[in-house]
Amino acid sequence: xxxxxxxxxxxxxxxxxxxxxxxxxxxxxxxxxxxxxxxxxxxxxxxxxxxxxxxxxxxxxxxxxxxxxxxxxxxxxxxxxxxxxxxxxxxxxxxxxxxxxxxxxxxxxxxxxxxxxxxxxxxxxxxxxxxxxxxxxxxxxxxxxxxxxxxxxxxxxxxxxxxxxxxxxxxxxxxxxxxxxxxxxxxxxxxxxxxxxxxxxxxxxxxxxxxxxxxxxxxxxxxxxxxxxxxxxxxxxxxxxxxxxxxxxxxxxxxxxxx
Numbered sequence: 001x002x003x004x005x006x007x008x009x010x011x012x013x014x015x016x017x018x019x020x021x022x023x024x025x026x027x028x029x030x031x032x033x034x035x036x037x038x039x040x041x042x043x044x045x046x047x048x049x050x051x052x053x054x055x056x057x058x059x060x061x062x063x064x065x066x067x068x069x070x071x072x073x074x075x076x077x078x079x080x081x082x083x084x085x086x087x088x089x090x091x092x093x094x095x096x097x098x099x100x101x102x103x104x105x106x107x108x109x110x111x112x113x114x115x116x117x118x119x120x121x122x123x124x125x126x127x128x129x130x131x132x133x134x135x136x137x138x139x140x141x142x143x144x145x146x147x148x149x150x151x152x153x154x155x156x157x158x159x160x161x162x163x164x165x166x167x168x169x170x171x172x173x174x175x176x177x178x179x180x181x182x183x184x185x186x187x188x189x190x191x192x193x194x195x196x197x198x199x200x201x202x203x204x205x206x207x208x209x210x211x212x213x214x215x216x217x218x219x220x221x222x223x224x225x226x227x228x229x230x231x232x233x234x235x236x237x238x239x240x241x242x243x244x245x246x247x248x249x250x251x252x253x254x255x256x257x258x259x
Contacts, residue, residue, distance in 0.1 A: 005055070006141035008236060009033040009077045009084045011064055011123070012091030014043040016198035017148065020225020021088055022050060022057075024233040031056040033077045033084065035091065037063045056081060064091050064119035070126045078130060085140070086236040087127045089147040089170075092116045094200055098159040109162045116166035120147065121173055128177060132184055142238040143186040147174045148228070151194045151251050171247060178245030187244040189235045194251025196223040218253035 008025045012018040014036040022032045032050050036043060039061055050057035058080035062073040078084050093115050095108060124145060131143060149170040150163075157164055171190055178188035194217065195201065195208050212220055228250050234240070235248070249255045 003139065004141075005029055005031050006085040006236070007031045007033065007081045007083055008086040008088060009035060009060070009127070010088040010090055011035045011120075013088075014038060014040070014046050016200060017193060017196055017225045017228050018088075018090040019046050020227075020229035021090055021148075021232045022046060022229075023053070024226060024229025025086070025088075025236060026050050026053045026055040026057075028233040028237050029055075030086070030233075030236070031081050033058050033060050033080045035060045035062060035064075035073065035077070037061070063115075064123050065115045067119070067122050070123055073123070074126045074130055077127075083134060084127065084131070085143050087124065087145045088232060088236070089120045089124060089145070091120070092148070092166075095160045095163050101158045101161050104161050112162040113166050113169075116163070117169040117173070120170060124173065124177060128181060128186070131186060132181075142241070143184075144236045144238070145174075145177060145181070145186060145188045146232050146235055147188070147190050148232075149174075149190050149192050149247075151192050151249070151254050153190070153192055153247070154255055174247070175245045182244055187235070187238075187241075189244070190247040191228060191231055191235070192247055192249050192251065192255070193228050194223055194249070194254040196225060196228060196250075198225060216254065217251065218256065221252065223250060223252060 008030045010018055010022045013022045013034040047057045060076040062069050147170050150167040152164045153167040153171040174188050174190035231248055231250050
């Protein structure tokens with residue numbers, strides 16, 4: 001195992017931000033285990049592109065909301081290349097219908113939190129236990145857990161309350177695991193993307209084009225999946241060895257409060 005490449009498990013990696021993270025990690029020398037709920041043309045495209053970058057890539061299907069399936073998912077991920085050095089918690093869903101805070105339904109609330117918070121928490125728990133149970137050689141790659149939350153971990157959107165609550169929970173999740181895993185030299189980070197150009201944001205493209213042009217963000221452009229990916233790759237590669245539990249904004253300055 002001496003001198004081996006680091007290995008990352010990226011959830012929700014078949015497209016969008018997850019794909020951008022997988023590509024950036026591959027460029028940084030990681031072999032990648034791609035997780036997603038679908039094995040389709042987009043998944044095949046992602047795996048092929050990772051191979052074209054000269055990295056090993058494997059697919060571990062599964063929904064992070066399916067807690068009873070976590071053991072199988074984690075087994076598949078660790079078996080693919082022998083271990084996992086980095087978990088990237090990227091998988092998540094948006095609210096199906098944005099609307100009045102006073103009209104949020106229990107069904108929508110439960111669906112969002114089941115994926116975006118509950119599933120992420122228990123998958124992180126399962127991966128952390130497996131990491132702690134492994135015997136490591138002194139020259140093994142540094143380990144990290146990177147959780148993708150959102151600018152909505154801090155910024156309030158009253159028309160998608162359940163999403164905001166889940167992302168705020170992820171901010172605490174990252175700090176909790178940072179404290180628990182520090183003694184094992186497993187760093188934990190949170191990354192907060194802002195307005196990123198993906199299929200998920202496509203329905204609101206015209207609106208965001210206008211808002212960005214009007215100065216919504218100091219850096220007046222859309223964020224790209226690669227912007228998030230490069231941040232994750234830097235953290236996973238150990239570029240900040242004296243940091244853990246920190247939140248990193250990838251939002252063009254959206255989080256800055258000015259008056």
